[in-house]
Amino acid sequence: xxxxxxxxxxxxxxxxxxxxxxxxxxxxxxxxxxxxxxxxxxxxxxxxxxxxxxxxxxxxxxxxxxxxxxxxxxxxxxxxxxxxxxxxxxxxxxxxxxxxxxxxxxxxxxxxxxxxxxxxxxxxxxxxxxxxxxxxxxxxxxxxxxxxxxxxxxxxxxxxxxxxxxxxxxxxxxxxxxxxxxxxxxxxxxxxxxxxxxxxxxxxxxxxxxxxxxxxxxxxxxxxxxxxxxxxxxxxxxxxxxxxxxxxxxxxxxxxxxxxxxxxxxxxxxxxxxxxxxxxxxxxxxxxxxxxxxxxxxxxxxxxxxxxxxxxxxxxxxxxxxxxxxxxxxxxxxxxxxxxxxxxxxxxxxxxxxxxxxxxxxxxxxxxxxxxxxxxxxxxxxxxxxxxxxxxxxxxxxxxxxxxxxxxxxxxxxxxxxxxxxxxxxxxxxxxxxx
Amino acid sequence: xxxxxxxxxxxxxxxxxxxxxxxxxxxxxxxxxxxxxxxxxxxxxxxxxxxxxxxxxxxxxxxxxxxxxxxxxxxxxxxxxxxxxxxxxxxxxxxxxxxxxxxxxxxxxxxxxxxxxxxxxxxxxxxxxxxxxxxxxxxxxxxxxxxxxxxxxxxxxxxxxxxxxxxxxxxxxxxxxxxxxxxxxxxxxxxxxxxxxxxxxxxxxxxxxxxxxxxxxxxxxxxxxxxxxxxxxxxxxxxxxxxxxxxxxxxxxxxxxxxxxxxxxxxxxxxxxxxxxxxxxxxxxxxxxxxxxxxxxxxxxxxxxxxxxxxxxxxxxxxxxxxxxxxxxxxxxxxxxxxxxxxxxxxxxxxxxxxxxxxxxxxxxxxxxxxxxxxxxxxxxxxxxxxxxxxxxxxxxxxxxxxxxxxxxxxxxxxxxxxxxxxxxxxxxxxxxxx
Numbered sequence: 001x002x003x004x005x006x007x008x009x010x011x012x013x014x015x016x017x018x019x020x021x022x023x024x025x026x027x028x029x030x031x032x033x034x035x036x037x038x039x040x041x042x043x044x045x046x047x048x049x050x051x052x053x054x055x056x057x058x059x060x061x062x063x064x065x066x067x068x069x070x071x072x073x074x075x076x077x078x079x080x081x082x083x084x085x086x087x088x089x090x091x092x093x094x095x096x097x098x099x100x101x102x103x104x105x106x107x108x109x110x111x112x113x114x115x116x117x118x119x120x121x122x123x124x125x126x127x128x129x130x131x132x133x134x135x136x137x138x139x140x141x142x143x144x145x146x147x148x149x150x151x152x153x154x155x156x157x158x159x160x161x162x163x164x165x166x167x168x169x170x171x172x173x174x175x176x177x178x179x180x181x182x183x184x185x186x187x188x189x190x191x192x193x194x195x196x197x198x199x200x201x202x203x204x205x206x207x208x209x210x211x212x213x214x215x216x217x218x219x220x221x222x223x224x225x226x227x228x229x230x231x232x233x234x235x236x237x238x239x240x241x242x243x244x245x246x247x248x249x250x251x252x253x254x255x256x257x258x259x260x261x262x263x264x265x266x267x268x269x270x271x272x273x274x275x276x277x278x279x280x281x282x283x284x285x286x287x288x289x290x291x292x293x294x295x296x297x298x299x300x301x302x303x304x305x306x307x308x309x310x311x312x313x314x315x316x317x318x319x320x321x322x323x324x325x326x327x328x329x330x331x332x333x334x335x336x337x338x339x340x341x342x343x344x345x346x347x348x349x350x351x352x353x354x355x356x357x358x359x360x361x362x363x364x365x366x367x368x369x370x371x372x373x374x375x376x377x378x379x380x381x382x383x384x385x386x387x388x389x390x391x392x393x394x395x396x397x398x399x400x401x402x403x404x405x406x407x408x409x410x411x412x413x414x415x416x417x418x419x420x421x422x423x424x425x426x427x428x429x430x431x432x433x434x435x
Numbered sequence: 436x437x438x439x440x441x442x443x444x445x446x447x448x449x450x451x452x453x454x455x456x457x458x459x460x461x462x463x464x465x466x467x468x469x470x471x472x473x474x475x476x477x478x479x480x481x482x483x484x485x486x487x488x489x490x491x492x493x494x495x496x497x498x499x500x501x502x503x504x505x506x507x508x509x510x511x512x513x514x515x516x517x518x519x520x521x522x523x524x525x526x527x528x529x530x531x532x533x534x535x536x537x538x539x540x541x542x543x544x545x546x547x548x549x550x551x552x553x554x555x556x557x558x559x560x561x562x563x564x565x566x567x568x569x570x571x572x573x574x575x576x577x578x579x580x581x582x583x584x585x586x587x588x589x590x591x592x593x594x595x596x597x598x599x600x601x602x603x604x605x606x607x608x609x610x611x612x613x614x615x616x617x618x619x620x621x622x623x624x625x626x627x628x629x630x631x632x633x634x635x636x637x638x639x640x641x642x643x644x645x646x647x648x649x650x651x652x653x654x655x656x657x658x659x660x661x662x663x664x665x666x667x668x669x670x671x672x673x674x675x676x677x678x679x680x681x682x683x684x685x686x687x688x689x690x691x692x693x694x695x696x697x698x699x700x701x702x703x704x705x706x707x708x709x710x711x712x713x714x715x716x717x718x719x720x721x722x723x724x725x726x727x728x729x730x731x732x733x734x735x736x737x738x739x740x741x742x743x744x745x746x747x748x749x750x751x752x753x754x755x756x757x758x759x760x761x762x763x764x765x766x767x768x769x770x771x772x773x774x775x776x777x778x779x780x781x782x783x784x785x786x787x788x789x790x791x792x793x794x795x796x797x798x799x800x801x802x803x804x805x806x807x808x809x810x811x812x813x814x815x816x817x818x819x820x821x822x823x824x825x826x827x828x829x830x831x832x833x834x835x836x837x838x839x840x841x842x843x844x845x846x847x848x849x850x851x852x853x854x855x856x857x858x859x860x861x862x863x864x865x866x867x868x869x870x
Contacts, residue, residue: 021582028584139574139575145747147750148747273708290456290569302727307582308580320758323762328755328758
C-alpha cells in the first residue's frame with residue numbers, strides 16, 4: 001500500500017506539534033489510516049531551530065517547489081493569514097491535491113471559493129482545526145449531524161476572551177489586569193484586538209454558520225461586540241442575579257428563514273453548563289431539530305490540541321486517498337449558492353432579556369424617570385437592585401433585568417435616558433442569553 | 436447516480452424515527468450524501484400501526500428475504516438484543532452488505548467478531564447510536580482523535596441512572612420514589628435492573644474501551660456497581676462537602692499498560708462540568724495525551740436523537756458506497772487481537788479518595804476506634820463530620836472523606852470496623868472521582 005505524502009506550509013508551534021504527533025503516534029496512526037504518512041516537504045518563513053521533530057533537510061523557504069511536486073498528495077497549511085495562504089491553497093487544489101488547513105481567517109474570507117474549487121477537482125478540503133482547536137465541532141456538523149436540521153449553534157469559541165472574563169469573575173480583576181495576565185501566560189497576543197474585540201470569534205462563527213446552514217456570509221453581517229466593554233462591576237452585579245458573563249458566539253435559524261448572528265459578551269445562567277466552561281476552554285452547543293442540544297467542550301487553542309485536529313484530518317483525507325474516494329463528502333450542501341444566501345436579522349429586531357446598569361444621581365423621582373422612559377419604549381422591568389452611598393454625592397448604581405424586549409426599543413429608551421439630567425454616566429447594556 | 440438502498444430490521448420508536456428523518460430531511464440528506472436513500476424493506480416483529488412515516492407495504496415479518504435481497508446495500512438493525520440480531524448481521528456482512536446498528540448489547544457481546552467479519556468482506560460496520568444516543572462519541576474516538584493516544588474515557592452513559600440520581604439530588608427523593616417517577620415518565624423500564632444495576636453502562640463502556648484502546652473485554656472484567664446503593668442521606672452529606680453523586684463509567688489507561696475499568700456511582704466535585712449534567716442527559720469526557728480533555732454531552736436516548744445517529748451513519752456509509760470505498764476506515768486498529776488483549780487492574784489495587792459513612796453508637800472513644808482501624812490499614816482521614824441526636828439512643832452518622840487509599844486497604848479496614856461493637860449498620864463507601 002502506498003504512503004500518503006504530505007507537504008506542510010508553515011512550521012510554527014502547530015506545525016511542530018503536527019510533526020511530533022506523526023512521529024510519536026506513527027504506529028497507531030498507520031493502523032487507523034491503513035497506510036503510512038510521509039512528510040516530504042516543509043515550507044517555513046525563516047531559518048531557526050524547530051526542535052527534535054522537524055528534520056532540517058525537509059525545510060525550505062519557498063512554497064513553489066512543494067506546490068508543484070506531483071508526489072505530494074495533501075498540502076497542510078498552518079501558516080495563517082489570508083494571503084499568501086489563499087494563493088497557495090488555490091494552486092494546490094487546482095493541481096488536484098487535497099488540503100488540510102487550520103486557517104480560520106482564510107476560510108471566513110474565501111472559504112466558499114476554496115470549497116467550490118475543491119469540489120470541482122474532486123479533492124478534499126478539511127479544516128477541523130480552524131474552529132475550536134481540539135474540539136471536533138466541524139466533524140460533528142458535517143458528519144455526525146448530517147441527518148438533522150440544525151436550529152442553533154451557540155458557544156464560547158474565543159479562549160482568550162473566556163480566559164479574561166473567567167479571571168475577572170474568579171478574582172475580581174479588572175479588564176486591564178486580566179488582559180495583562182493573559183498576555184503574560186501566553187493566552188493573549190501583544191495586540192489582543194482580534195480576540196477581545198470579537199473578530200476572531202466572528203471568523204469562526206461564519207465557518208460554523210456555513211456548515212450548519214449553508215450560509216454565505218460577509219463578516220460585516222455578524223454583529224460583533226468585544227469583551228472590553230465588560231467591567232468587574234457588571235460581573236459582580238450579574239452574579240447577584242444568578243448569572244455569569246461569558247463571551248458568546250451565536251448562529252440561530254429563525255422561523256422566517258433568516259439567521260440570528262452575533263458575537264458578544266452575554267449573561268448566562270449559573271445553572272447553564274456554559275457557565276462552568278472556564279479559562280482557555282472552548283465550548284459549542286449545537287441544537288438539532290431531532291437530536292436536541294449537544295455540547296462539545298475542550299481546549300480551543302494550543303499547539304497540541306490544534307495538531308490533533310490537523311493530523312486527524314490528514315488521516316481522514318488519507319483514508320479517502322487510499323480508497324480512491326477523494327471528494328466523498330459532498331461540499332455543495334454546505335455552500336451557500338446552492339442552498340441559500342444568508343439573510344441576517346438586523347440587531348434592532350433581535351429580542352431578548354437585557355441587563356441594564358445606570359449610574360444616576362441620588363435624587364427622588366429618579367427611578368420613576370428611568371421606568372417611565374423604558375415603559376414608553378415597551379421595555380418592562382423584571383428585577384432591579386439599587387446600590388449607593390447615601391451620605392456622599394457619588395452617583396448610585398441602578399441595575400435592572402428586563403423582560404424580553406426588542407433591541408431597537410432598548411436602544412431608543414437608553415438614548416432617551418442618556419439625555420436626562422439625572423444620568424451621571426452612559427448606561428451599560430448586556431444581552432441575557434436564554435438557556 | 437444510483438440510490439443507496441436500505442433494509443431495516445426492527446421498527447419500534449427508533450425505526451419510526453429513522454423513517455421520519457429520512458422523509459422530513461430528504462432534500463438536505465441527499466445533498467450531504469450526494470445521492471438518494473431508498474428504504475426497500477422493513478422487518479418488524481408484529482403487525483401494528485407504525486404511524487405516517489412507515490409505508491405498510493414495505494413491512495414484513497421475516498428477515499430472510501431482506502438479507503438475501505441482492506439490491507440492498509445497507510442493513511440497518513434497530514431490533515436490539517444479542518440474538519437473532521447477531522445471526523442477521525453476520526449473514527448481511529457475509530453477503531458483503533454494510534451494516535448500521537444501534538445494538539450495544541450485541542456489540543458488547545460479539546462486536547469483535549462482527550468487526551473482523553466486516554473488515555474481511557470490505558464492508559462497513561457503523562454503530563454511533565449504540566453509545567450515548569445522539570452524542571457522537573464513537574465518531575470522535577474513531578475519527579476526530581484518530582491521531583491521538585487516548586488516556587481516559589469517563590462519563591455518564593446511562594440516562595436512567597442519571598435521571599434518578601438527579602431527581603434525588605434536586606428534590607431529596609429516596610431511590611424508590613425517584614425510580615417510580617422515572618418509570619412513570621418513560622425514562623426507566625418496568626424491569627430497571629439493566630439500567631440501575633450498571634449493566635447497560637458496562638455494555639457501552641466495553642464498546643468505548645474497544646475504540647479507545649483496542650481492548651477486547653469480557654463484561655465480567657468491568658467492575659459494576661449500580662446506583663441502587665445510593666441513599667438520599669449520602670447525597671445530602673456529599674453536598675455538604677461540595678460534591679454531587681453521579682453514575683460514572685470509567686475506562687482509563689494506566690502507566691503499566693493495564694486498564695482501570697469500572698461502572699459505579701461516584702462523588703464528583705460540584706465544580707466539575709459533569710456535576711451540571713442532569714436529568715436524562717449523557718456526557719462523556721475523552722482525554723487524549725495531546726488533545727487534553729474533551730467533553731461531549733447531549734441526549735443519550737430517545738427515538739429522535741438515536742435516529743439522528745443511525746441516519747448519519749447511513750449517510751457516511753452511503754458516501755463510502757457511492758465512492759466505492761467500503762471499508763475505508765480500517766477497523767483492525769480498533770480490535771483487540773492485533774493490538775492487545777486487555778489487562779484489567781483488580782479493583783483492590785485501585786486507588787482513590789473515598790466517602791465513608793458509618794452509623795455508630797454515640798459513645799466516647801468511637802471516633803478513636805474508627806480512626807485506629809482505618810489508620811492500621813493505611814487509610815488516612817482528610818475531612819470528617821459527625822451528626823446525631825445526643826438526647827436519643829439512635830446511632831449517629833460519622834462521615835469521612837479519605838486521602839487517596841488503595842481500595843483493598845479500605846475494604847480491609849471496613850471489614851474490621853464491621854466487627855466492632857460500636858457499629859449499628861454496615862458502612863457505606865463511595866468512590867470520589869478526581870477532577
